[in-house]
Every structure is written in structure tokens, then in C-alpha cells.
Amino acid sequence: MKKKDQTKKHYRDYLFYDILVRIFIHLNVADLVAASFVCKTWNLATRAPQLWKKLDLTTLNYSNYFNIPMLVNSWKDENSSSKMTRFLKYVTNLSSGNINIIIFNFYVYLTDDHLLTLAKRTPNLKRLVLPLTGNISKIGIETAMKSWSGLESMTITSIFKDRHYFTAIGKYCPNIVRLKFTCTFEQEEAEAVVNYTPNLKELSIRFVIVNLRALCLVLNSLKDLEVVNISHSLIVDKLDGEFEMYSLRNLRNHLDASYYRKLIVCETGECLRCQNGRNNDPRRLPHGPLEDIWRQDEITSLAH
Helix, strand or coil: CHHHHHHHHHHHHHHHHHHHHHHHCCCCHHHHHHHCCCCHHHHHHCCCHHHCCEEEHHHHHHCCCCCCCCCCCECCCHHHHHHHHHHHHHHHHHHCCCCCEEECCCCECEEHHHHHHHHCCCCCCCEEECCCCEECCHHHHHHHHHHCCCCCEEEECHHHCCHHHHHHHHHHCCCCCEEEECCCECHHHHHHHHHHCCCCCEEECCCCEEEHHHHHHHHHHCCCCCEEECCCCEEEEEECCEEEEECHHHHHHHCCHHHHCCEECCCCCCCHHHHHCCCCCHHHCCCHHHHHHHHCCCCHHHCC
């Protein structure tokens, strides 16, 4: 009889745990952390592996527990930065190493402490989306990439333009197949992509300034490349000391037909920006449109 009662209790406990996990899966990361402090049962449920496949820090702008303004370089001061580090340590403790995707907050200033706190505790990372601003050292990026040898996808912003960073990717992350740039794409970036991510299949350089020769280089050199998104990008080149812009019609004349077919372009107003328009909510200005470009992509595997 006692054994039967214990079985019933275990079943009820499991059922309660399962219900909590089903509820918690709809919470953002800040609310999930808050739930972990309610009681031991809730804390246990917040550690369920299925809750931690993706760590999305973009939701912190809308959390009651944080006050991150939608302005670049937010939380750059020492106190706020330290608070973010403590938060990341606690979150990764709850996740028990199950995080596969990290999407940083677009506005929070990224530091070595933030990056390395996550790198040490997320060995199974497959995708990394960097924020707009930050200051990452060469040692910091080397250490992080060494921890993320299974990395397959990255969204690169202006904080990651140093060639030394790509050297670390080439050295430690041989499985990179998807890249998105939200900064200018010049010859130097193209050479780094070709040299250090030779297995690349998907590249997004939408809504940025793209050097024509850089575009030609990746199309000619990356044999596994399947698609390049250049929707609304400004294609330019410097000829005889003067800049020249290229329309899509001009682009066809400079590219082999097989290469042109790999491009995603906006000719008939069917891209995401043309379909959805701009979100001009005053609370998101002036940097909200930049965040949209960072978030959205016609290559669905690079959107978030």
C-alpha cells in the first residue's frame, strides 16, 4: 500500500512538473529567472532542457525586471555591465549547458566578461547573434571561439570587423555555414570570409554598402555557397578614384548568370521591408529601424 501511495505521489509530482514546464516555455528569459526564485519545485522546472535551447536577450527591453533603454551603448557603465554579467551567470546555471542559440540584446554594450561568461557555460552553441556595439579583445574572441567549436551560424556587426576575429573563427570553428553582416561588406571582409569560412552556404549582406569586387570574390571563391541576400544593399566600387553605384541591371552585366541566380534581390517590392514597412513607434526611435534590419532576413535561418 505504501509503495502504491509513493507511486501516485511520484506521478502527481511529475504531472505538476510537466504542467509548469509547459507554462514556462512561453515566458521570456527575465520572467523565467524570476520564476526560479518562487520555490524549489518551480526552480526545478525552470531548469528543464527544453526551455533553454535558445537564449534570447532581446526580450530584456520589455521586461519588468530590467530597464534597458532602446539606445545604442546601453548599460555601458560599470555597474550595469556587472549586473548583466551576474544575470548571464545565473541564466547559464539554470540552462545546464543546453543553450544552442544566443541572441544578444541589440542595444547592450558587449564586453569580454559577457562573452566569456557565456562561452564557458554554453559548449553546445550552434548560433551566435552579436549586438550592435561593444568592445571585445583579441584574447576574448580567441577564448570564446575555442569554446564554441561547433558554431555553425553568426550574425556579425561592426564590433566584429577586425581580421584577427576571423582568424579565430577559422582556427576553432570549421563548421560555419551561415553568416550575416550588418556592417559594410568590403574587400577585407570578403577575403576573411573566403579564407576562414570556406564551407559557407548562406550569406546575408542586406541593407548595407557592398563592394562589387567583394561580392564577386565570394561568389567566385566559395564553392558551396547557395544563396547571398543583397536586398536593398548599395552595390558600389571605386573606379579611377571615383565611386560608382551599380543597379541590378548593371549587376547582371558583371556577374555570370549562374552566380546571379544565387542572389536574393528586391525587384518587385516583395522583400520583408517592402511588405511590412517601417515600425515608426516613437519608443523605438532612432535605432528601431536598425534593429529591424538586424532581426529580419529573407534567408529564414538568419532571421530571429
